[in-house]
Amino acid sequence: MKRHHLVLQAITSQDRHLVARQIQDALTLTQGWVEDARFYSNKMTTIRFTLVAREVPVFVAKLHECGLAIDDLTREGGGLSTVSAQGDVEISGSIQITFLHNDPDLKQIIPAVPG
Template identity: 50%
Template sequence: MRPRPISFQAITRQDRHQVMELVQKAISAAHGWVEDSQFYSNKMTTIRFVISAGKCSEFRQTLTESGLMVEMPNGFEPADSDDPDAELAGTIQLTFIHDQPDLRQTIPAVPG
């Protein structure tokens, strides 16, 4: 049986580039990889990832120790798996609090 997906939320005033690098390193340290990411201006990012089931607590602890306020909104705290090498899918939503204006992206005109 495949483990239930996990979901994290984090709010921070830290620089978004540094936080993104931190999250990527935490995922790699948890023997995982990023599957997808969505950027919503410079205010929020959602990352879909896979990590080793046995490294979930370490992943969360790494983020918390770096100053991120990490919550699990679905209340699901994964227990140690019978197979710590099993793949565990997850998402993390990062909200950035700052006074910077929204990023403007220039979208080229589509011919036609």
């Protein structure tokens, strides 16, 4: 059986730390978990997650309650409308959040590796 993968996207002006926490809390509420998180400066974050298909509507509703307007970019196998019908099947997914703000780009200091 083919495993479904949700691709979600959101744009927000909310604090990036708050949004990351809200996504983590929504996953915990729906018995899901974070597989990986990548923070690209302070402009964008991508979070990969897994949760049970029947919990997808609850997860998305929780994110809407937090003020995130979610766009479903899923191409194959349907998206939010068809995934929840899969019942107890684990669904992998990712959500990309772009942060709108006037803060300067977050600089990361990467130490030189002798070599």
